Structures are given as C-alpha cells and as structure tokens.
Amino acid sequence: MxxxxxxxxxxxxxxxxxxxxxxxxxxxxxxxxxTLTKRNTASLAEFEAKGVHVHSDNLSAAQYADLVLLGVKPYNVTNILREIKPVLDPKKQLLISLATGITLKEMYGVLDAQTVTFRAMPNIAADIQESITCVCHEQANPIQLEQVKELFDSIGFTISIDENLMEAATVLGACGIAYVLRFMRAMIQGGIQIGFDSVTASKIVNQTVKGAAELMIQKNVHPEAAIDKVTTPKGCTIVGLNEMEHQGFSSAMVRGVIASYDKIAK
Ligand SMILES: NC(=O)C1=CN([C@@H]2O[C@H](COP(=O)(O)OP(=O)(O)OC[C@H]3O[C@@H](n4cnc5c(N)ncnc54)[C@H](OP(=O)(O)O)[C@@H]3O)[C@@H](O)[C@H]2O)C=CC1
Ligand SMILES: O=C(O)[C@@H]1CCC=N1
Known part of the structure; x- marks a missing residue:
C-alpha cells in the first residue's frame, strides 16, 4: 500500500x-x-505547514524513502543521480524519473545496474488527481510495478508502455494539457467577442470541455460520431467547424504535436 x-x-x-x-x-x-526537496524551499511552505518534510538535503531524502521521484529539469538529472547514488539500495528504493527525454540507458550510465528504475510521465492535473501517467521500466518485478502504478493511480490513471513511446506520451499527455488549455483560452476569447463577460464565458467553456471529455470517457465514442449529433444539416455548428478547418485547425494541432515530438526525440 x-x-x-x-x-x-x-x-x-x-x-x-x-x-x-x-x-x-x-x-x-x-x-x-x-519529503520534498529543492534548493530554495520558500515556495513549499504550504506543504511544510501540512506536516510534509521540506528541505534541501537530496541525499537524506533519497536515503529514507521507498519511492524516490526525480522532479528536476532533464539537464539536472545526471548530477542528482550522482549525488544520491551512494544511498541507493536496490533492495529498498524504487527510482522514478519524471524528466523529459532522459532514457533509462542514460540513467544507468550513472546508476548501478541493479537499481530498479522507472520513467514516468504525468501531467499537472495530478494536482486534482486527474493526471494520465505513462510509465515504463527495465527490470521491475510485478510487485514493484504495482507499487508504482498505485502511486500514480492515486493522482489519476496509469498506463504501462514501452520506453520507445515515452516521448510520444510526453507530448500527448504532458504537453497535451497545455494544448487543451490554449484551445480553451481561444474559445473563451471567441465567447467574449459574441457577448459574454470573461467569467461567464470561462464557466461555459470549462463545463463544455469537461462534458465533451466525460462523454468520450463514459460512452467510449469516437469524437466524430458525437460531432455528427451536433451538426444540424445547414446549421451553425458545421459552418463554424468548416471555417475552423479552412483556417487549418486540425492541421495546426497535428503539426504542433509533431513539432513538440521533434523537439524531444533525439
Ligand atoms: N511541468 C510539467 O507539466 C511537466 C514536467 N515534466 C518534467 O518534470 C521535470 C520538472 O519539470 P517542472 O516541474 O516543470 O520544472 P521546475 O523547474 O518547476 O522544477 C524543478 C525543480 O527542481 C529544483 N532543483 C533544481 N536543482 C536542484 C537541486 N540540485 N536539488 C534539488 N532541487 C533542485 C528547482 O528548485 P530550486 O531552484 O529551488 O532548487 C525546481 O523547483 C522536468 O524534467 C520536466 O521535463 C514532465 C511532465 C510534465
Ligand atoms: O515543456 C516541457 O519540456 C515539459 C515536458 C512536458 C511538459 N513540460
């Protein structure tokens, strides 16, 4: 547990x-x-007030943990691994890197081969237990995999994937939340132009996007099948959708996904 x-x-x-x-x-x-660490801990005061251990000592944080998550930027991963390696015991800690684009092979360039290491790619909806997290590993046993899945299931949903899909998972799941938020901002701006104040426009857009996502999740439908139910022949929805496509909506999204992927993939 x-x-x-x-x-x-x-x-x-x-x-x-x-x-x-x-x-x-x-x-x-x-x-x-x-236990949470960073060099400047002032931003973590609210966690400390709740009883969480907050400090800057990476070594002791790693030493006393069962699950060690690395939340540093990718360019800091190697240094942190070197720093905590002396206290990593293959029989105790599972190491879980959240870093974009850093492979298990690169990490094993620093770590002992016996250290059980995962890569995980959650998104910021972890904040409200609605993340999607893709995980991969090289040598975890089923119990260890279950522990890591339980960890990420408690902040959303977890999918176990092959490592060669981790960069694609980063784009779709982690960058993806930003794409959706930008889409929502644009829809709010459109809503303001046609008459709503920004607060009301936001409320309508938030619930509309939530409703669309829940429809997909609960009814397991393809988006286009649900779109067909909205597009009255000669109606206003199809006119709006077609104008968006003339302006390159789907193409912009696909090209954006590929641009993000190209930025990570080496
Ligand atoms: N943001 C996102 O949505 C996602 C991010 N990721 C990945 O997660 C990782 C973190 O991203 P993100 O949270 O956005 O980055 P942040 O910069 O917000 O967080 C990294 C933290 O590391 C701390 N840090 C830097 N050096 C050290 C050190 N030597 N010891 C301890 N702490 C240190 C920094 O704080 P301080 O300077 O005070 O030490 C900083 O708060 C990245 O590798 C990213 O690729 C993956 C999925 C989604
Ligand atoms: O933008 C980035 O590089 C990171 C990876 C996924 C989300 N943020």
Whole structure:
C-alpha cells in the first residue's frame, strides 16, 4: 500500500508540487511520509505547514524513502543521480524519473545496474488527481510495478508502455494539457467577442470541455460520431467547424504535436 511507503520528490517544482498536492488528497496518506526537496524551499511552505518534510538535503531524502521521484529539469538529472547514488539500495528504493527525454540507458550510465528504475510521465492535473501517467521500466518485478502504478493511480490513471513511446506520451499527455488549455483560452476569447463577460464565458467553456471529455470517457465514442449529433444539416455548428478547418485547425494541432515530438526525440 502506498500509504505505508515513504515518498521523496527531489526537485519539487511545478510538476512535483502537483503530484504532492494530489497525494495529500488521499485520506489514508500521512503527510509525514512525504519529503520534498529543492534548493530554495520558500515556495513549499504550504506543504511544510501540512506536516510534509521540506528541505534541501537530496541525499537524506533519497536515503529514507521507498519511492524516490526525480522532479528536476532533464539537464539536472545526471548530477542528482550522482549525488544520491551512494544511498541507493536496490533492495529498498524504487527510482522514478519524471524528466523529459532522459532514457533509462542514460540513467544507468550513472546508476548501478541493479537499481530498479522507472520513467514516468504525468501531467499537472495530478494536482486534482486527474493526471494520465505513462510509465515504463527495465527490470521491475510485478510487485514493484504495482507499487508504482498505485502511486500514480492515486493522482489519476496509469498506463504501462514501452520506453520507445515515452516521448510520444510526453507530448500527448504532458504537453497535451497545455494544448487543451490554449484551445480553451481561444474559445473563451471567441465567447467574449459574441457577448459574454470573461467569467461567464470561462464557466461555459470549462463545463463544455469537461462534458465533451466525460462523454468520450463514459460512452467510449469516437469524437466524430458525437460531432455528427451536433451538426444540424445547414446549421451553425458545421459552418463554424468548416471555417475552423479552412483556417487549418486540425492541421495546426497535428503539426504542433509533431513539432513538440521533434523537439524531444533525439
Ligand atoms: N511541468 C510539467 O507539466 C511537466 C514536467 N515534466 C518534467 O518534470 C521535470 C520538472 O519539470 P517542472 O516541474 O516543470 O520544472 P521546475 O523547474 O518547476 O522544477 C524543478 C525543480 O527542481 C529544483 N532543483 C533544481 N536543482 C536542484 C537541486 N540540485 N536539488 C534539488 N532541487 C533542485 C528547482 O528548485 P530550486 O531552484 O529551488 O532548487 C525546481 O523547483 C522536468 O524534467 C520536466 O521535463 C514532465 C511532465 C510534465
Ligand atoms: O515543456 C516541457 O519540456 C515539459 C515536458 C512536458 C511538459 N513540460
């Protein structure tokens, strides 16, 4: 059970704090089992006030944890691995890197071959336990994989994938939330132009996007099948949708996904 394990997030910035917030929403999770590190800890004061251990000592955070999450930027991963390697015991800690584009092979360039290491790619909706997290590993046993899945299931949903899809998972799941938010902002701006104040436009757009996502999830339908139910022949929806396509809407999205992927893929 995750609630019995000690968890450290080393390099607790934007993503780390989202994960920490999501974990603390679990009723059975004791804040004392969570340690967060960064060099400047002032931004983590609200977690400290809840009983979470907050400090800058990566070595002790890693030493006393069962699950060690690396939340630092990709260019810091190697240095942090070198720093904590002396306290990593293959029989104790599972190491989970959240870093974009850093492969297991690169990490094993620093780590002992016996260290059980995962890559995980959540998104910032971890904050409200609505992340999608893709995970991969090289040598975890089923119990270890289950522990990691339980960790990420407690902040959303978890999918186990091959490592060669981790960069694609980063784009679709982690960058993806930003694409959707930009789409929502544009829709709000359109709503303001046709008469709503921004607060009301936001409320309508938020619930509309949530409703669309829930329809897809709960009814398991293809988007185009649901779109067919909205597009009255000669009606206003199809006119709007076709104008968006004339302006390159789908093409812009596909090209954006590919541009993000090209930026990560080496
Ligand atoms: N943001 C996102 O949505 C997603 C990010 N990722 C990946 O997660 C990782 C973190 O991203 P993000 O949270 O956005 O980045 P942030 O910069 O917000 O967080 C990284 C944190 O690491 C801390 N840090 C830097 N050096 C050290 C050190 N030596 N010891 C301890 N802490 C240190 C920094 O704080 P300080 O300077 O105070 O030490 C900072 O808060 C990246 O590798 C990214 O690729 C993956 C999926 C989604
Ligand atoms: O933009 C980035 O590089 C990171 C990876 C996914 C989300 N943020």
């Amino acid at each position: 995750i609630s019995n394990l000690k968890i450290a997030i080393i390099g607790c910035g934007n993503l780390g704090t989202s994960i920490a917030s999501g974990l603390l929403m679990r009723e059975d999770f004791d804040p004392k089992n969570l």
